Amino acid sequence: MFAPEQINRILIIRLAPLGETVLTTPVIRALRQHFQDAHIAYMVAPTREDLVSANPHLNEVLTYQSSVPKLIYQLVQRKFQMAVVLQPTFRLVLHTFLAKIPFRVGFETNTGRKRLLHVAVPNHTKQHETQRYLDVVRAMGIEVVDDEPEVFVDDAGKAWSKDFLENRNLNDGKPIIGLNPGAATSYRRWSAVNFAVLGDMLHEVYGAHIIITAGPQEGKLAHQVANQMTYSPVIANNITPMQLAALLQRCRLYISNDTGPMHLSTAVKTPTIALFGGSNPTQWGPPWDKHTVIAREGCKLMQTLSPKEWDEHADVAHQNLNAIKPQMVFAATEKMKWKAQEM
Numbered sequence: 602m603f604a605p606e607q608i609n610r611i612l613i614i615r616l617a618p619l620g621e622t623v624l625t626t627p628v629i630r631a632l633r634q635h636f637q638d639a640h641i642a643y644m645v646a647p648t649r650e651d652l653v654s655a656n657p658h659l660n661e662v663l664t665y666q667s668s669v670p671k672l673i674y675q676l677v678q679r680k681f682q683m684a685v686v687l688q689p690t691f692r693l694v695l696h697t698f699l700a701k702i703p704f705r706v707g708f709e710t711n712t713g714r715k716r717l718l719h720v721a722v723p724n725h726t727k728q729h730e731t732q733r734y735l736d737v738v739r740a741m742g743i744e745v746v747d748d749e750p751e752v753f754v755d756d757a758g759k760a761w762s763k764d765f766l767e768n769r770n771l772n773d774g775k776p777i778i779g780l781n782p783g784a785a786t787s788y789r790r791w792s793a794v795n796f797a798v799l800g801d802m803l804h805e806v807y808g809a810h811i812i813i814t815a816g817p818q819e820g821k822l823a824h825q826v827a828n829q830m831t832y833s834p835v836i837a838n839n840i841t842p843m844q845l846a847a848l849l850q851r852c853r854l855y856i857s858n859d860t861g862p863m864h865l866s867t868a869v870k871t872p873t874i875a876l877f878g879g880s881n882p883t884q885w886g887p888p889w890d891k892h893t894v895i896a897r898e899g900c901k902l903m904q905t906l907s908p909k910e911w912d913e914h915a916d917v918a919h920q921n922l923n924a925i926k927p928q929m930v931f932a933a934t935e936k937m938k939w940k941a942q943e944m
Contacts, residue, residue, distance in 0.1 A: 607682070608636060608639060608682050608683050608704070609636070609638065609639045609640060609682065610639065610640045610642075610679065610680055610681045610682045610683070611632060611636060611639050611640070611641045611642070611681065611682070611683045611684075611685065612642050612643075612644060612663075612676065612679070612681040612683070612684045612685070612697070612702065613625070613628065613629065613632070613641065613642070613643045613644070613684075613685045613687065614643075614644045614665075614684065614685070614686045614687065614688065614693050614697070615643075615644075615645065615686075615687040615688050615734075616644075616645065616646040616665050616688060616693070617645075617646060617649070617688070618646075618649075618785075618861055619649065619652065619842060619861030619862070619864070619865060620860065620861035620863070620864035620865070620885075621730065621864075622645060622646070622649045622652045622653070623652055623750050623752055623861070623864040623865055623868045624730045624731050624734065624750055624864055625687050625734050626653070626656065626750045626751050626752065626868065627731050627734070627735055627745070627747065627748050627749065627750060627751075628685070628687060628734050628735060628737065628738055629641070629643065629653070629656060629658045629659060630658055630747065630751065631735065631738045631743055631744075631745050631746070632658075632685070632738065632743070633658035634746065635743045635744075640660045640661070641658065641659055641660055641661075642659065642660060642661035642662070642663055642679065642681070643656075643659055643661075643662055643663070644662075644663040644664070644665055645662065645663070645664060645665065646664075646665055647664050647665065648842075649842070650662050650664060651841055651842035651843035651846070652752055652842050652843075652846075652865075653752075654755065654843070655753040655754060655755040655758075655843075656751075656752075656753050657753065663675065669696070672696060673696060673699050673700050676696070676697070676700035676702065677700050677701065681697075681700070681702045682702065682703055682704060683702065683703070683704040683705070683706065684697035684700075684702040684704070684705045684706070684707075685706050685707070685737060685738075686705065686706070686707030686708070687707070687708075687734050687737060688707070688708070689707075689708035689709070689710050689724045690710065691710040691717075693707075694707055694710060694717045694718060695717065697717075698717045704719050705717060705718050705719055705720075706718065706719065706720040706722070706737055706740065706741060707720075707721070707722065707737065708721070708722050708723070708724040708737070709721045709722065709723055709724060720737075720740050720741060722736050722737050722740045723736070726884065726907075727883070727884070728883070728884070729883065729884060729885075729886075729888055730884055730885060731748050731749075731750060732748065735748060749867075749889050750864065750867060750868040751868055752846050752865060752868040752869055754843065754846050754847045754850055754869065755843060757843070758843040758844055758846060758847035759847055759850075761844050761847055762844065762847035762848045762850070762851050765837070765844075765848065766851060769835050771810045771812075771835065775808055775809060775810055776807055776808070776809045776810070776853040776854070776939075777809065777810045777812060777851060777852045777853055778800075778803050778807070778809045778810070778811055778812070778852060778853060778854045778855070778856070779811075779812045779813075779814055779848070779849060779852040779854070779855040779856070779857075779866070779871075780796050780799070780800055780811060780812070780813050780814070780826065780834075780855075780856050780857070781813075781814045781815075781855065781856070781857035781858060781860065781862045781863065782796045782813065782815070782819075782822050782823065782825075782826050782858065783814075783815055783816050783819035783822055783823075783858065783860060783862075784858040784859065784860040785860060786879065786911075786912075786915075787915075788878070788879045788911070788915035788918035788919055788922075789858055789859055789860065789878060789879045789880060789911075789918060789922075790822075790858055790922070791858055791876050791878070791922050791925060792922070792923070793822060793825040793826045793829060794829055795925070795926070795927050796813075796826045796856075797826050797827075797829035797830045798829075798927040799856065799927040799930055799931060800813075800826065800830050800832065800834055801830050801831050801832050802927060802931050803931070803934070804832040805832075806931075809853070809854075810834075810835065811830075811832065811834035811835070812834060812835045812836075812837055812848070812852065813826055813827060813834050813835070813836045813837070814837050814838070814845065814848070814849075814862055815836065815837070815838035816838065816862075817838070817839055819838065820836070820838045820839070823836045823838055824836065842865070845862060845865060846865055846868075846869050849862070849865060849866045849869050849871050850869040850870075850871060852866070852871050853871075853872070853939050854871070854872050854873075854874070854934060854937070854939045855871050855872070855873045855874070856873075856874045856876070856930060856934075857873065857874070857875060857876065858875075858876050859875060859876065859877050859878075859879075859880045859882075859885055859886070863875050863887075864887075867887045867889065867892055870891070872891045872892060872893075872937055872938065872939040873887060873891075873892045873893075874892070874893045874894075874895060874930060874933055874934065874937075875887055875892065875893070875894050875895070876895050876896075876922065876925060876930070877894060877895065877896035877903065877921070878896070878897065878903075878918045878919070878920075878921035878922030878925070879911045879914075879915070879917075879918025879919075879921065879922070880903070880908060880911065881903055881904060881906070882894050882896045882903065883904060891937070891938060891939075893933050893936075893937060895925055895929065895930060895933060896921065896925075897920075897921040897922075897924040897925065900917065900921050902914060902917055903921065
């Protein structure tokens, strides 16, 4: 029987890419608010430690190990009393069962269903991802006060971003605007020429410095944007998630495709414009006040297709993104509150 007053060692598990990991952070905060004195650990996928390493609500960050015996031993040694599995994957639930964690909470899974879970939560995907994760918390009777993601930047990250900006003469008080032309799939990328036109508009009207962010495999794409701009932007690629978070925190505005850095930007509280064409804005778009979602109106597929199903409708995704013009995005920047900060 679940006795909250007896729970003092909690394990959260979610093995996810950058964006999905960021969107689980409201769960961390809700658990900390409820279990104020508990030891709370989060197990993440390798290379995702940066996203939660400075989170003050956590006592420990663990990295998932591919060796199941080592993984089970690691969990047994820590004597967790409750596991919160934020992934509808039977394998992870089984690991917590084999580690003899007494109380297990998670999504109903396709294999095993409710048999290995004490609280099995329906996996409702027709809502924003943060709400899907928070359903697991609510199922335990825990009140959710704040559903906005948060990522904390450590001192090393802040020092790195300070040096990055100083070395490129970007610390002169002018606004810094970030552009993110990449995405996991090509059909979720607004065109390089559109980003270039928008970048020049932002520089000309606002006198802004433009930084183009790019993932490890997206350097060529970033240079395609830069080479088509009249103004010379700064490119930031091959940096860690923590360094990216620190840099986004220094931006006054961030404009991005639907991809991990977009979620990271909202989590460090930078006003963000998210461009959607091949994914569901209801599920993935930032719904919080200071951000804006731009998507083509009238495309029913954007509300019905799963991420995998979009692979068969790449042409529709391209049409949706092509319908978004640089002037439309610039007009959105005019309506947002970011300009009032220091300009």
